[in-house]
Amino acid sequence: MTASNAGLAPAAPDLLRIATAGSVDDGKSTLVGRLLFDTKSVLADQIDAVTKASVDRGMDTPDLSLLVDGLRAEREQGITIDVAYRYFATPNRSFVLADTPGHVQYTRNTVSGASTAQLVILLVDARTGVVAQTRRHAAVMALLGVPRLVLAVNKIDLVDDAAEVFAQISAEFNQVTAALGYRPEQVQEIPVSALHGDNVAIRSENTPYYDGPTLIEHLETVPNTIDRTPVGLRFPVQYVIRPRTPEYLDYRGYAGLIAAGRVSVGDEIVVQPSGIRSRIAKIDTADGELQTAHTGRSVTLLLTDDVDVSRGDLIASVADAPEPAQEFSATVCWLAEKALRPGARLLLKHGTKTTQVIISSLDALFDEQNLAVSDAPESVELNQIGRISMMTAEPIAADDYQTDRESGSFLIIDPQGGNTLGAGLIGDALAPLHLSEAVAV
Known part of the structure; x- marks a missing residue:
């Protein structure tokens, strides 16, 4: 450690929002359980409980899907019917994962889970390949503007001539994604066995035909930005704060979450739909005042002018405010x-x-x-x-x-x-x- 950085805390890993999607029984829950297990993101007592439940079911190895299928109805049916959010991390990056259902009638949950994702892992069973639900999910991801996809060809250990099967499934999926507007560099195909951990965190000797990254390696290194032209401030007003205490009689703040862009004290803004212009006088937060705030930060904005602003209005940058x-x-x-x-x-x-x-x-x-x-x-x-x-x-x-x-x-x-x-x-x-x-x- 040099003198210039002595005493400084290490930089926090960046965050990638991901989601899973696929047909029923493709192994999504097992894959998510494997990710949690291999990144040591579960407690020892949870592993013990899963091991015991697996033995009770007559299984020789822990059923890692039990780490994520928490709802009673899901456990009884052996499927995922709701969106479950999981959190795990590696030394290089933190992850928020939305585990979405596979049944066609729960496509609504898939839309919800993938709506904020920067990358989606689409699972297919190596024995069945690309099916109707795979195409449906890929189309939904394209419409939602998900910038990157991973095709995880699961249960690759259960097919003969795995190299040929993987090549055929990858080629068919690439035809679908190309038609949906994805470039080759936005799509990564990986043969995996979620049950045994092949190519999830550890490169498998059972797939000599594959020389690409493991799933974890890809998740750690893929860019976490969305390829769009940055927009200016977008601040939907959630609540108007008017304290009634004597010391804050003149206080009028507009609370909400910065949906896009950044805001600084002194910036000129426009309130839509009224079109009234003003400037930022102050940025309040629960931790004190800020001079600048960015996307994702909850703040209270105070304006230099006493203007009429209500819940549902949009405070935006003047240069590119939507009409x-x-x-x-x-x-x-x-x-x-x-x-x-x-x-x-x-x-x-x-x-x-x-x-x-x-x-x-x-x-x-x-x-x-x-x-x-x-x-x-x-x-x-x-x-x-x-x-x-x-x-x-x-x-x-x-x-x-x-x-x-x-x-x-x-x-x-x-x-x-x-x-x-x-x-x-x-x-x-x-x-x-x-x-x-x-x-x-």
């Missing part, structure tokens, strides 16, 4: 049993703002299996992806999803029950997909 609008084209992943039809009157939640919305028209339907688009469907059914036009009761200041993930996404909500019906992306998320060779159906 408020009431008519939008959007891509929606429909997540409800009841189909979406033209003329539906629902609620739209964008950031911290909730307003009424009318579905003006259904413009297209995406066939993720054939990578084709049909025009003007009569409805959008459960787990289908469609392009819609809609009109909101109040102006919304939203970016195109391809510009910014946070300010370009929204939820469609049932006004009666309050349930989430759909997840939407402002703009035509189908446009970046390479569908030129697909024939309209």
